[in-house]
Amino acid sequence: MDDARDSDAHAPGDLLDDIRDIIIHDGPISVERFMALALTHPTKGYYTARDPFGAAGDFTTSPEISQMFGELVGLWAADFWERIGAPAQVRLVELGPGRGALMSDFLRAARVAPGFFAALDVHLVEASPKLADRQSEALASCGRPVSWHRTIDDIPPGPALFIANEFFDALPVRHFMKTHEGWRERLIGLDDDGRLAFGLGPEVEPFLRAEAEEGAILEINVAAQRVMSQIASRIVEQNGGLLAFDYGYLQTGFGETLQAIRAHQFVDPLDEPGLADLTTHVDFAALSRAAHAAHAQVHGPVTQGDFLVNIGIVERAEALQGRANSDQKTQIDTALGRLTDMSETGMGAMFKVLAVTRRGVAGLPGFEGTHDGTD
Numbered sequence: 001m002d003d004a005r006d007s008d009a010h011a012p013g014d015l016l017d018d019i020r021d022i023i024i025h026d027g028p029i030s031v032e033r034f035m036a037l038a039l040t041h042p043t044k045g046y047y048t049a050r051d052p053f054g055a056a057g058d059f060t061t062s063p064e065i066s067q068m069f070g071e072l073v074g075l076w077a078a079d080f081w082e083r084i085g086a087p088a089q090v091r092l093v094e095l096g097p098g099r100g101a102l103m104s105d106f107l108r109a110a111r112v113a114p115g116f117f118a119a120l121d122v123h124l125v126e127a128s129p130k131l132a133d134r135q136s137e138a139l140a141s142c143g144r145p146v147s148w149h150r151t152i153d154d155i156p157p158g159p160a161l162f163i164a165n166e167f168f169d170a171l172p173v174r175h176f177m178k179t180h181e182g183w184r185e186r187l188i189g190l191d192d193d194g195r196l197a198f199g200l201g202p203e204v205e206p207f208l209r210a211e212a213e214e215g216a217i218l219e220i221n222v223a224a225q226r227v228m229s230q231i232a233s234r235i236v237e238q239n240g241g242l243l244a245f246d247y248g249y250l251q252t253g254f255g256e257t258l259q260a261i262r263a264h265q266f267v268d269p270l271d272e273p274g275l276a277d278l279t280t281h282v283d284f285a286a287l288s289r290a291a292h293a294a295h296a297q298v299h300g301p302v303t304q305g306d307f308l309v310n311i312g313i314v315e316r317a318e319a320l321q322g323r324a325n326s327d328q329k330t331q332i333d334t335a336l337g338r339l340t341d342m343s344e345t346g347m348g349a350m351f352k353v354l355a356v357t358r359r360g361v362a363g364l365p366g367f368e369g370t371h372d373g374t375d
């Protein structure tokens with residue numbers, strides 16, 4: 001699985017030299033451009049050049065931890081389909097499907113609802129050809145037509161259900177810093193030793209007026225808000241919904257959350273572009289505002305722990321354990337514990353779940369007791 005790291009003709013390590021050249025020719029680049037290059041450069045980006053998942057990789061995601069995750073999302077979606085009028089054809093769109101685990105488990109579980117299953121055609125939005133290959137293997141006998149797209153613009157029209165786990169956190173953000181003259185964009189240039197270093201853009205940004213102490217940083221997930229806006233508009237016009245899982249926070253505030261992880265360890269985000277995963281914590285308030293601006297309804301966010309427990313993960317674990325041996329039983333308990341861990345740094349608490357629908361959809365399973373603050 002680590003083969004790409006050592007043997008690729010285009011070793012991803014070259015990306016650092018490419019970025020230096022860009023800076024030498026064009027001047028310092030935005031954090032947004034840096035993140036986009038580091039993650040999705042056509043041949044040397046982190047996602048485009050490697051398969052970063054699993055115990056031997058850089059991180060492990062919920063669908064990789066347990067089949068229960070995708071199965072529960074599939075069952076949730078079958079119920080959701082009824083709530084939106086059971087359209088005869090639904091585009092099932094997954095954003096950033098990784099190795100295809102979520103979708104494969106989703107579709108297996110969705111077979112219990114034959115009408116829903118028959119309505120689905122699967123559309124995977126994926127920037128990485130390597131991961132698209134993995135998805136193709138995982139879904140070879142999934143029983144529904146599958147196609148791949150580079151962006152959501154290419155998905156054919158009609159009612160669509162969008163699913164995303166750890167997708168929004170991979171979209172590039174912009175940073176701004178408060179100086180004594182006003183807000184200036186945080187850029188990445190070269191220091192005297194030729195190393196990548198943070199600096200500031202020459203212009204004061206007149207569109208930013210937030211009051212803050214000098215040195216405060218604003219992180220704005222422009223790309224994520226754009227995607228949310230597009231999806232929410234499509235849902236309002238053509239019917240459908242979005243269910244998104246990500247680690248993130250509930251109130252927009254100051255401070256930056258850009259982080260780099262390699263082999264399950266934090267590393268300096270500027271040190272190894274293309275070799276380390278770069279993410280930010282998702283600003284759910286900003287995503288909700290983008291959906292509201294498109295006249296959609298927002299459900300949640302709720303914590304992943306509450307969501308999964310409310311839609312029946314404990315019962316699902318018990319059912320699986322009923323036909324498992326003792327090792328498997330322990331594995332199921334461990335997975336259940338990780339996915340719903342509500343301690344401060346546990347996945348159950350750190351990850352939030354948000355749904356977007358047309359207005360007037362109420363009582364979605366997993367979101368009981370939440371209400372759309374702006375309606």
Ligand code: SAH
Pocket residue numbers: 039040047048061062063064095096097098099102125126127128131150164165166167170171
């Ligand atoms: N959902 C998967 C993978 C999460 S990692 C899981 O939970 O296991 C992020 C995924 O998004 C990867 O598949 C990555 O290749 C994809 N991705 C990242 N940036 C993207 C972009 N700008 N456009 C499309 N896909 C992107």
